[in-house]
Amino acid sequence: MTDLDTAWRRLLEAGGRASGRRIAGLFDVEPDRLARLALTAAGLTLDLSKQPWSLADLAAALDLAGAAQVEAARAALFGGQIVNRSEGRPALHMALRAADGAAFQAKGRPVSPAVEASRAAMRTFAEGVRAGDIRGVGARPFTAIVHIGIGGSDLGPRLVWEALRPRDPAIDLRFVANVDPAEIELALAGLDPARTLVVAVSKSFTTQETLANAGIARAWLRAALGEAADAHLVAVSANPEAAAAFGVAPDRVFDFWDWVGGRYSVWSAVGLSCAIALGWEVFAELLAGAAEMDVHFQTAPLHANAPVLLALAHVFNRDGLGRPIRAVVPYAQRLRLFPAFLQQLEMESNGKRVDASGRPVGRATAAAVFGDAGTNGQHAFFQLLHQGTDVIPVDFVAVAGGEGEPDSQAKLLANAVAQAEALMVGRAEGEVRAELQAAGLDAAHIDALAPQRAFPGDRPSSFILMDRLTPRALGAVIALYEHKTFVEGVLWGINSFDQWGVELGKTLAARVLGELRGGPRGAHDPSTAALIARLADDPSASEP
Ligand code: F6P
Numbered sequence: 001m002t003d004l005d006t007a008w009r010r011l012l013e014a015g016g017r018a019s020g021r022r023i024a025g026l027f028d029v030e031p032d033r034l035a036r037l038a039l040t041a042a043g044l045t046l047d048l049s050k051q052p053w054s055l056a057d058l059a060a061a062l063d064l065a066g067a068a069q070v071e072a073a074r075a076a077l078f079g080g081q082i083v084n085r086s087e088g089r090p091a092l093h094m095a096l097r098a099a100d101g102a103a104f105q106a107k108g109r110p111v112s113p114a115v116e117a118s119r120a121a122m123r124t125f126a127e128g129v130r131a132g133d134i135r136g137v138g139a140r141p142f143t144a145i146v147h148i149g150i151g152g153s154d155l156g157p158r159l160v161w162e163a164l165r166p167r168d169p170a171i172d173l174r175f176v177a178n179v180d181p182a183e184i185e186l187a188l189a190g191l192d193p194a195r196t197l198v199v200a201v202s203k204s205f206t207t208q209e210t211l212a213n214a215g216i217a218r219a220w221l222r223a224a225l226g227e228a229a230d231a232h233l234v235a236v237s238a239n240p241e242a243a244a245a246f247g248v249a250p251d252r253v254f255d256f257w258d259w260v261g262g263r264y265s266v267w268s269a270v271g272l273s274c275a276i277a278l279g280w281e282v283f284a285e286l287l288a289g290a291a292e293m294d295v296h297f298q299t300a301p302l303h304a305n306a307p308v309l310l311a312l313a314h315v316f317n318r319d320g321l322g323r324p325i326r327a328v329v330p331y332a333q334r335l336r337l338f339p340a341f342l343q344q345l346e347m348e349s350n351g352k353r354v355d356a357s358g359r360p361v362g363r364a365t366a367a368a369v370f371g372d373a374g375t376n377g378q379h380a381f382f383q384l385l386h387q388g389t390d391v392i393p394v395d396f397v398a399v400a401g402g403e404g405e406p407d408s409q410a411k412l413l414a415n416a417v418a419q420a421e422a423l424m425v426g427r428a429e430g431e432v433r434a435e436l437q438a439a440g441l442d443a444a445h446i447d448a449l450a451p452q453r454a455f456p457g458d459r460p461s462s463f464i465l466m467d468r469l470t471p472r473a474l475g476a477v478i479a480l481y482e483h484k485t486f487v488e489g490v491l492w493g494i495n496s497f498d499q500w501g502v503e504l505g506k507t508l509a510a511r512v513l514g515e516l517r518g519g520p521r522g523a524h525d526p527s528t529a530a531l532i533a534r535l536a537d538d539p540s541a542s543e544p
Pocket of ligand 1: 150151152153201202203204205206207210262263348499502
């Protein structure tokens, strides 16, 4: 087997060769290109043929996966070994979505029975609330849920709800993440406290934003319903003691485990609000779709493994071609939050510069991810994608059988397909010149206009197609990206399951808060000191 350094060197060399070559031309010289680079997995179709790699480059990338021992790392992940070394934890989110009867172990201890018990409790509660059997003060059924959480305790559930919510939901599910009171004020507006369940979700139950918002929501409930209002409080946490100390009744605290990373937690009780508002069958299907992708990831050979190939395509762009940004454009309004979800998944997991042993990685790691729903993005940032100075690869996500007006759906899909084609094929300046000449423009005008109206092309993309936007397909696509993120971490040698980079800002924010509230001023750079002085003088900024 090729050693890791050699495999990396070959991948970088392949990237060098790719930079001087047209992607579209590869289809002419590689007749089986599409067959080799398009595959189906857990009901999803993944087309990586518009990526800049040749089939020889793909072989180099697969060699890198072999040299980095992706298969052994995958076995360690599924085997519940300590893959999150800095925190001494496994990362076993797959156990949460496995069907009953699975036998996952964390650090050698069985976890599946506890997962099943927790899932059963969650189901009983979700169905009880939904059926109106579990009621609030005054025996009125709950008709609204305010889900409070941030980061991984928010982005997954919010995405799932937006993607799958019925047009006329029985439960009005609202989300609050930001400590900016504007969000909770809007979320609570118009709700009847007597019919509202507040679900506070925090793995640590120490997160400033979530505790602040949960406190506001609790005060809102108590102001209307008195002390009995606490019956309207539910908590989801891996720190149930802290949730109980906050005032949540022990039988309303749904716990999960430290081996579930926040950004991988939507499959746990973190998804409780969705399970209530969407119904258990829908939530179970979401889990089943993710489990199907788990099986594919575990069993498919590397050359036909969707998460592995997607990771390699992204790494080929990131390291082989030095591209630091990637766009994700779901051509489905219901998936508009997918880019935000992936920002945390990919950037919090792999935005690291040292490896799991603390040594510099020596490679470019996670790309910055951004995006919005198509077609909206076409009218915002696509200009730069087509003609900007940087090449930004795109992941297109589309739904073949979208719901609603068929004519609009056809237009949506046509745009997705056409944009991917336009990015790759471009439009030669010579063609533009000929057109302008035919239109009768003079030479000076043509010289000025033609370069502006030409498209360089060669802008790579992946195309992910779902047959329909079902809970199962959504589960599969989320799990696809989870595993692709893991594979990238293995290639780079980093721990994808910790997030030390968020700590410094939290610590300093606590210090600055004390200063804004009139506490002694600490030492700061002049810019920071001036901002603190300005804000501390402003009563609205310093109110406790
Ligand atoms: O932003 C850092 C982080 O720790 C994320 O990893 C996590 O998803 C989020 O904060 C929320 O954490 P918690 O669920 O503990 O409130």
